[in-house]
Amino acid sequence: MGDYLGMEIKGFVDLSLVDWDGKLASVIFLPRCNFRCPYCHNYTLVLCPEKEKTIPFERVENYLKSKRDWLDGVCITGGEPTLHSDLPELCSRMKSIGLSVKLDTNGTRPQMVEGLIEERIVDYIAVDIKAPLTADKYSRAIGVDAKNVLRRVKETVGVLLDSRIDYEFRTTVVPTLHDKEDIEEISHNIKGCKKYVLQRFEVSVGKKPLDPAFSELKPFADNEIISFFVAARKYVPTTRIR
Numbered sequence: 001m002g003d004y005l006g007m008e009i010k011g012f013v014d015l016s017l018v019d020w021d022g023k024l025a026s027v028i029f030l031p032r033c034n035f036r037c038p039y040c041h042n043y044t045l046v047l048c049p050e051k052e053k054t055i056p057f058e059r060v061e062n063y064l065k066s067k068r069d070w071l072d073g074v075c076i077t078g079g080e081p082t083l084h085s086d087l088p089e090l091c092s093r094m095k096s097i098g099l100s101v102k103l104d105t106n107g108t109r110p111q112m113v114e115g116l117i118e119e120r121i122v123d124y125i126a127v128d129i130k131a132p133l134t135a136d137k138y139s140r141a142i143g144v145d146a147k148n149v150l151r152r153v154k155e156t157v158g159v160l161l162d163s164r165i166d167y168e169f170r171t172t173v174v175p176t177l178h179d180k181e182d183i184e185e186i187s188h189n190i191k192g193c194k195k196y197v198l199q200r201f202e203v204s205v206g207k208k209p210l211d212p213a214f215s216e217l218k219p220f221a222d223n224e225i226i227s228f229f230v231a232a233r234k235y236v237p238t239t240r241i242r
């Protein structure tokens with residue numbers, strides 16, 4: 001195994017009940033991202049990760065070893081974790097402690113995702129589907145030109161549809177970016193998947209989104225979320241709301 005002194009862990013939550021359904025998990029945050037989603041809440045990790053202290057891997061590893069008897073797993077999130085070439089090594093180290101591994105990804109590194117599945121060093125993958133898989137809508141949702149990433153997101157969707165691993169596709173539904181037709185189109189894009197989750201965009205207290213204008217948005221009302229849910233279930237009957 002390699003030396004993890006250089007592993008860029010920029011955030012660590014020792015216990016989360018909400019990052020992995022039904023599991024007690026710690027959360028590791030890795031820096032940087034190739035997207036600039038206007039509603040991103042972790043944008044310091046995306047825009048200026050150097051301002052965040054790097055947490056020594058050994059400290060994280062020692063904590064996880066001491067809790068492995070009751071902790072179910074570790075969520076690796078960011079930023080975009082698949083940008084890190086040492087992600088497979090990080091996953092292996094988590095597995096060797098005896099913990100399950102969940103990966104959150106924006107789906108732009110299909111080969112990395114495929115490799116982790118083949119090596120059996122990941123147990124659950126959550127892939128963000130930011131918008132219907134068309135260049136104009138995706139570009140608007142991710143804040144950068146989607147021309148070069150769309151093919152890779154589609155490839156990741158294909159990798160998961162063909163895999164036996166547990167996974168979910170998920171969309172954070174954001175006023176001004178999504179409507180019912182968009183959600184229906186996304187669910188059509190991922191038809192046949194095991195699980196699709198709709199998450200309501202809400203501005204967290206004390207945490208501004210990347211684009212300050214988005215802090216003024218009112219979240220979708222319950223009846224709107226339910227109409228999205230009904231639209232999504234047309235193609236993905238296992239859709240749920242988180």
Ligand code: SF4
Pocket residue numbers: 033034035036037039040041042043046078079080106
């Ligand atoms: S994919 Fe978007 S929401 Fe996720 S970390 Fe990157 S910029 Fe933020």
